Amino acid sequence: MRIVFLGAPGSGKGTQSQRLVERHGIPQVSTGDLLRAHVREGTELGRRAKSVMDAGKLVDDATILGMVEERLARPDAARGFILDGFPRTIPQADGLDAMLAAIGQPLDVAILFNVDADKLIKRISGRRTCEGCGRVFNVHTSPPGTPPHCTQCGDQPRLVQRPDDDEEVVTRRLDVYNEQTRPLVDYYRARGLLREIDADADVDAVTRRIEQILQRRG
Numbered sequence: 001m002r003i004v005f006l007g008a009p010g011s012g013k014g015t016q017s018q019r020l021v022e023r024h025g026i027p028q029v030s031t032g033d034l035l036r037a038h039v040r041e042g043t044e045l046g047r048r049a050k051s052v053m054d055a056g057k058l059v060d061d062a063t064i065l066g067m068v069e070e071r072l073a074r075p076d077a078a079r080g081f082i083l084d085g086f087p088r089t090i091p092q093a094d095g096l097d098a099m100l101a102a103i104g105q106p107l108d109v110a111i112l113f114n115v116d117a118d119k120l121i122k123r124i125s126g127r128r129t130c131e132g133c134g135r136v137f138n139v140h141t142s143p144p145g146t147p148p149h150c151t152q153c154g155d156q157p158r159l160v161q162r163p164d165d166d167e168e169v170v171t172r173r174l175d176v177y178n179e180q181t182r183p184l185v186d187y188y189r190a191r192g193l194l195r196e197i198d199a200d201a202d203v204d205a206v207t208r209r210i211e212q213i214l215q216r217r218g
């Protein structure tokens with residue numbers, strides 16, 4: 001399956017991607033994670049991207065498309081993938097279309113995660129990420145245990161808050177989503193690929209809703 005997860009910051013795309021990776025054996029391709037890896041490794045791309053990300057704006061389309069093309073060329077993506085946080089602009093969606101047309105593997109579905117804006121701020125403010133493996137937790141809804149530890153890595157790595165999860169930056173990210181990414185809802189609807197889910201439910205219920213959609217497509 002070739003899947004796009006579409007939705008505002010904090011709507012649960014990363015959390016659900018991590019679950020699908022385990023269930024379906026296809027990789028999660030998160031442009032946010034790829035960019036954060038570049039920042040951590042101090043690459044030239046990472047240095048350019050950091051100030052843009054910290055300000056809650058979007059990294060330029062050419063950089064993102066180059067990064068995704070390279071990632072999708074790896075062997076683990078041959079059986080399918082979950083695109084998490086990409087595409088985010090119409091030019092990115094057009095670029096993805098062209099990339100997939102060239103290899104004769106079009107998208108199967110774009111799933112839109114619907115959650116009210118006030119809930120998103122609460123979710124994001126409570127998010128903690130495992131520095132070791134990237135597992136996502138939430139101090140309100142999926143607490144990482146006492147003392148805090150990662151249930152995936154087993155040991156006790158630091159659980160960190162993302163620099164762009166500061167409230168002012170989150171507000172900017174939501175504005176950017178509404179201005180630049182929301183138009184993709186109509187883009188995928190017009191192509192008959194859009195499916196919407198109410199993602200304002202517990203994590204297991206949201207997973208079930210996604211699985212129902214995938215069963216119907218598969």
Ligand code: AP5
Pocket residue numbers: 007008009010011012013014015016030031032033035052053054056057058059060064084085086087088092123124126127128136137138139141142164173199200201202203206
């Ligand atoms: P990115 O990392 O993609 O962030 P995002 O899209 O803003 O999404 P988030 O990671 O904030 O949210 P999510 O939907 O994955 O939610 P999560 O599952 O973590 O991008 C970061 C930055 O990189 C961008 O701002 C931009 O600068 C740049 N960038 C990335 N991609 C780009 C692109 N394509 N083009 C240009 N620039 C790009 O959940 C959030 C919290 O809620 C967690 O704590 C979780 O535990 C909790 N939670 C999840 N599900 C539920 C539930 N059902 N109920 C209760 N709590 C829940």
